[in-house]
Amino acid sequence: MNNIVWTIAGSDSSAGAGIQADLCTFHDLGADGCSVITAVTAQNSQAVQLVESVSEKMFIQQLTSLAEDMPAKVIKIGLLASVEHVKILAQQLALYKQTWSRKPFVIYDPVSVASTGDEMAEESINEVIKTQLLPQIDLLTPNANEVLTLSGHALISGESFKPAVDKLISMGCGSVLIKGGHFELVDDIALDYWSNGKREIALTSPRLDNVHTHGTGCTLASAIATTMALDYFIEDALVIAKAYLNQGLKASKALGAGEGSVAHCGWPTERADFPEVVLPESSIGYELDLPGSLEAGPGFEPCDTIKLGLYPVVDSVEWVERVLKLGVKTLQLRIKDKQPEQIEQQIIDAIALGKQYDARLFINDYWQLAIKHNAYGVHLGQEDMDVADLPLIADAGLRLGLSTHGYYEMLRARQLKPSYIALGHIFPTQTKDMPSDPQGLTRLSKYANLMSDMATVAIGGINLERAPAVWQTGIGSIAVVTAITLADDPKQVINQFNDIMC
Numbered sequence: 001m002n003n004i005v006w007t008i009a010g011s012d013s014s015a016g017a018g019i020q021a022d023l024c025t026f027h028d029l030g031a032d033g034c035s036v037i038t039a040v041t042a043q044n045s046q047a048v049q050l051v052e053s054v055s056e057k058m059f060i061q062q063l064t065s066l067a068e069d070m071p072a073k074v075i076k077i078g079l080l081a082s083v084e085h086v087k088i089l090a091q092q093l094a095l096y097k098q099t100w101s102r103k104p105f106v107i108y109d110p111v112s113v114a115s116t117g118d119e120m121a122e123e124s125i126n127e128v129i130k131t132q133l134l135p136q137i138d139l140l141t142p143n144a145n146e147v148l149t150l151s152g153h154a155l156i157s158g159e160s161f162k163p164a165v166d167k168l169i170s171m172g173c174g175s176v177l178i179k180g181g182h183f184e185l186v187d188d189i190a191l192d193y194w195s196n197g198k199r200e201i202a203l204t205s206p207r208l209d210n211v212h213t214h215g216t217g218c219t220l221a222s223a224i225a226t227t228m229a230l231d232y233f234i235e236d237a238l239v240i241a242k243a244y245l246n247q248g249l250k251a252s253k254a255l256g257a258g259e260g261s262v263a264h265c266g267w268p269t270e271r272a273d274f275p276e277v278v279l280p281e282s283s284i285g286y287e288l289d290l291p292g293s294l295e296a297g298p299g300f301e302p303c304d305t306i307k308l309g310l311y312p313v314v315d316s317v318e319w320v321e322r323v324l325k326l327g328v329k330t331l332q333l334r335i336k337d338k339q340p341e342q343i344e345q346q347i348i349d350a351i352a353l354g355k356q357y358d359a360r361l362f363i364n365d366y367w368q369l370a371i372k373h374n375a376y377g378v379h380l381g382q383e384d385m386d387v388a389d390l391p392l393i394a395d396a397g398l399r400l401g402l403s404t405h406g407y408y409e410m411l412r413a414r415q416l417k418p419s420y421i422a423l424g425h426i427f428p429t430q431t432k433d434m435p436s437d438p439q440g441l442t443r444l445s446k447y448a449n450l451m452s453d454m455a456t457v458a459i460g461g462i463n464l465e466r467a468p469a470v471w472q473t474g475i476g477s478i479a480v481v482t483a484i485t486l487a488d489d490p491k492q493v494i495n496q497f498n499d500i501m502c
């Protein structure tokens with residue numbers, strides 16, 4: 001399947017920004033790029049010498065040529081220098097959204113002033129952008145100056161972010177990423193804040209000194225566009241794009257006498273390049289008034305190893321005993337949707353068996369009962385995390401396993417210092433209704449690599465046939481339900497899994 005991304009932007013003769021940077025980013029991260037040139041700019045590392053918009057005829061024809069047989073999954077917009085182009089583009093985007101079989105996701109990175117400080121667009125352009133273009137935009141990526149121009153809100157403190165974003169959303173755009181590259185809310189920290197009016201996240205990275213920043217806005221927006229085209233959730237796309245940018249900034253270099261450009265170095269893999277997720281109970285979290293109560297505490301009791309091996313997840317004490325007798329050392333009691341009093345005795349019995357066999361027995365969901373009866377550990381999902389008292393679980397000395405479904409959740413979970421992070425679901429599963437698509441092995445390898453210093457567990461649709469490839473990703477454990485509970489011969493299956501994972 002094609003992952004076509006269009007860039008609608010200006011040509012930068014110095015090639016560090018604009019169309020050139022966009023196409024480079026699409027290609028680097030795995031999208032199929034197409035381009036619609038809005039303007040040709042003559043610039044070098046020190047200044048923009050000339051900007052000339054292409055004719056309306058040429059602008060329309062490029063859009064028409066592509067729309068005819070190369071419709072985009074994602075459209076990324078950069079420099080729009082002419083009022084007429086903005087009007088035409090707004091109309092065309094509305095048409096694509098109404099008529100294409102799959103609505104394109106549209107990202108607009110406003111570019112009216114170059115990083116050199118030169119004005120690049122017609123003076124009256126902002127009015128048409130506000131009234132006609134913003135209603136067609138799914139993600140707007142302004143810096144502080146652009147927030148002021150478009151919303152009238154100055155970003156003077158953390159508290160000013162939400163009203164500014166609310167204003168932009170009320171003007172019609174679906175979500176807003178405020179980029180912190182140009183202002184410092186917190187010393188030495190580059191903070192990005194995203195909200196769609198319902199969900200909000202903030203990401204931080206250390207501010208990088210002595211780097212060349214030409215093309216950062218274009219590169220960030222293009223990296224988001226590509227990862228959205230690769231079907232990542234938006235939160236994950238923002239994380240990957242920020243890591244891509246950090247990696248590119250560290251490798252940036254000057255070509256002329258002035259400002260050099262951000263480099264393009266492939267899919268980011270170094271943990272140091274990935275941002276931190278701002279937790280609500282942190283100084284920046286308070287300042288931004290982020291919802292929720294997650295906080296980075298001292299962390300949870302670790303397991304004795306980060307290679308937890310085969311991890312059967314079973315739904316009865318009988319199964320707990322059965323797999324323990326077959327030598328299993330990591331397991332979970334997962335009984336769904338019962339009142340605590342209905343399952344308390346089963347939890348007590350399972351914990352006793354776990355201790356008798358010296359195994360790592362995790363209790364799914366019922367964390368109060370797990371604390372009350374001193375279980376080895378608790379497993380919680382993303383929704384469970386919002387309601388469970390995590391500091392209480394940590395204080396009680398229980399281990400904690402957390403489910404995650406992508407980069408953002410994984411990095412956020414990591415900050416809580418759990419005993420392991422589960423990654424799923426990897427393949428289609430009949431055991432649980434999953435709201436998202438399976439992650440697949442390529443993503444699992446990336447996650448396992450990024451989390452290689454801690455205990456990780458892969459779950460979802462894993463059977464004996466798939467296990468060798470899963471194990472090769474470097475994951476520390478494989479959790480299975482039906483591969484064991486529906487097996488004709490569970491003993492043989494457990495032995496075969498153990499052979500694969502040795």
Ligand SMILES: Cc1ncc(COP(=O)(O)OP(=O)(O)O)c(N)n1
Nearest residue numbers: 364379380381382403422457459479
């Ligand atoms: C090892 C492991 N990984 C993931 C899950 C899923 O947990 P959760 O998202 O809370 O969903 P439920 O299991 O509660 O339906 C798990 N149980 N174990």
Ligand SMILES: Cc1ncsc1CCOP(=O)(O)O
Nearest residue numbers: 425429431460461480481482
């Ligand atoms: C509980 C759970 N969480 C994510 S997938 C899953 C079910 C895994 O079951 P199976 O191994 O039968 O696919």
Ligand SMILES: [Mg+2]
Nearest residue numbers: 365380381384
């Ligand atoms: Mg759960």
